[in-house]
Amino acid sequence: MKQLLALFFISLFFSETYSQKVNTQDSLTIRSIYDMALLNGKSYEWLDYLSNEIGGRLSGSIQAEQAVKYTEAELNKLGLDKVWLQPVMVPKWTRGFKEYAYIETAPGTSTVANICALGGSVATNDLGLKAEVIEVQGIEDLARYGRAQIEGKIVFYNRPMRADLIHTFEAYGGCVDQRYSGALEAAQYGAVGVIVRSMTLRLDDFPHTGTMSYGDLPADKRIPACAISTNGAEYLSSALKIKPDLKFYFKQNCKVYPDVQSYNVVGEITGSKYPNKYIVVGGHLDSWDLGDGSHDDGAGCVQSMEVLRLFKQIKYKPEHSIRVVLFMNEENGLRGGNKYAENARLKNEQHIFALESDAGGFTPRGFSFDTDDANFEQILSWKPLFKPYLIHYFEKGGSGADIGPLKGNAPVLAGLRPDSQRYFDYHHAESDTFDAVNKRELELGGATMASLIYLIDKYGVVNEVSDIKN
Structure with missing residues (x-):
């Protein structure tokens, strides 16, 4: 009996020690993500170009086409394993x-x-x-x-x-x-x-x-x-x-024209252990035409691009394949989100997690999750890792319009939740311009997204979709 008790306490000691080691390791990795984003970030520079050199990116417009070419070129510069354009027909309406x-x-x-x-x-x-x-x-x-x-x-x-x-x-x-x-x-x-x-x-x-x-x-x-x-x-x-x-x-x-071809822009770091299981992070590349679409949703696009750049910069090699998807036509059709999900189903691609940023480039507060209780409980266990960065909001709720069509494929969908009190001051208006975005707040959002994806990649999800073949 004494031997059994001794073995139990030894096991408990090593279990707690390992847990502390894992938490310390996670803390250090997340710290390095935030340091890289705040000291050597790229998202604000990307947004500057999207907003001030290209401007409002209404689906079917020349500006939307320019944004596709620009973001494709920037993703290619990151040294990702794959970058491609996914064709999608979109509506064309002009003011x-x-x-x-x-x-x-x-x-x-x-x-x-x-x-x-x-x-x-x-x-x-x-x-x-x-x-x-x-x-x-x-x-x-x-x-x-x-x-x-x-x-x-x-x-x-x-x-x-x-x-x-x-x-x-x-x-x-x-x-x-x-x-x-x-x-x-x-x-x-x-x-x-x-x-x-x-x-x-x-x-x-x-x-x-x-x-x-x-x-x-x-x-x-x-x-x-x-x-x-x-x-x-x-x-x-x-x-x-x-x-x-x-x-x-x-x-x-205003006038409505026949549909025209556009593209989702996709970049991927292929997983080292599970190359056929996918994690998606994204925002929508199109915007309304009155302002330059900085908060809605240029911010979400550059934050999503930044996630993959940060992993490359800190030399993190993900176990799962991580994709950034810049969706086209969220504002007046959701064609890009539907097309991506349709292609995923046709190819039997298994997605374990999708995260969207489409609530502005304001100070991040946390995330909302569309998932089951078991997966949510695992995510809640990571909450202390975010406390030093004042990220406290972890609640069940909606995720995002463009990743919504993945429901039933990906067991966990999430949306970045920044402070929303000023968002509708700018939403869909001429005032949605680059000068309304704070550089530090934008960078904190990208780092927060990368940190959650790091944890999902490392620990996986509790319940994976079982009816989709690898």
């Missing part, structure tokens, strides 16, 4: 000449309003559109007014993002339906146009665009849709209370 709008309270008395066309909207006619306005607080409000009060008018959706919600993405989700489906629903009641309050908590003069859909509505029934700045929305709402029969005029010149 045309700058939109113009005014609020007319009396003949000859008007106030200019800051608007922009919603992505995918049809144009007004050549002379523009002028009509009375009916203000509603969301799609559900339409039924309350009915066709009798809506027909022939412009519907003004003025439901704001809720300022009392700490998680700003929750506030965004609570009102974005009026942007996406507002024109489709209003057209059913005979509306002739749609104005949508911009999706931001900030009061300013920047209209925020974003994708919208007409569903299966016939082309001749589609009505033009625009976003108005929050200051403009406040003014219009106040003016309607005083002058309910005021008129709103707007003109926009």
Whole structure:
């Protein structure tokens, strides 16, 4: 009995010693990742070029094509094992000449309003559109007014993002339906146009665009849709209370073209032990055209590229194959994410983990995970390793739009979660520019992503997808 107890305590001692050794080793590796990112980072330089030399990268545009060529060339410079372009057909929508709008309270008395066309909207006619306005607080409000009060008018959706919600993405989700489906629903009641309050908590003069859909509505029934700045929305709402029969005029010149070919940009470090098991990190290369797409999602792209560069710089040789994927067409179609997942299924590629950065280049706080309890518990055990870097948010939740189609293939999906309080100040607006990105915050995000991927690569996942062949 004494011998058994002695063996037990010896085993326990060596087990604890080994655990401490492993944790120390992990701590040192993660420290080296952060040091390399902060002292010798590349992400800010890459973002500078994407933002200031190329600019907004709307799917199907020349700028999107330039971004594909630039990032492919930069990935080739890193000495990766493979770099390639994955073809994908994407929609092509152009804004045309700058939109113009005014609020007319009396003949000859008007106030200019800051608007922009919603992505995918049809144009007004050549002379523009002028009509009375009916203000509603969301799609559900339409039924309350009915066709009798809506027909022939412009519907003004003025439901704001809720300022009392700490998680700003929750506030965004609570009102974005009026942007996406507002024109489709209003057209059913005979509306002739749609104005949508911009999706931001900030009061300013920047209209925020974003994708919208007409569903299966016939082309001749589609009505033009625009976003108005929050200051403009406040003014219009106040003016309607005083002058309910005021008129709103707007003109926009957008156009939809046939689909064109573009590409996902993919780079890979082939795994030393499990070359046929894949870890993916990525962001979307396309952006809206109003700003230069620095936060949405140039930041996520360069952070993802930085993950592979950091591993090369610290001479870490991953056991699994690690891919960076710069997805095309997240903003108005998700074609890139769907194409990557489709190809993975056709090739029977087994993905164990996918991480996306698409919430801005702000200070990283942690991650949200779409996975089962067993995998989540393993990830939680690594949380102390991130404490020195003030990374504390490890919660179950969503991951990212572009990696979402991998669900069912990859057992763990994750999204980087930066501080989100300022994100919607810039999201889809002209203000989303390079000067709004802090270099240090951007670099911390890339290092945080690389650290999580290092741990996933080293320890694997608890439950792998079993029905996909190697």
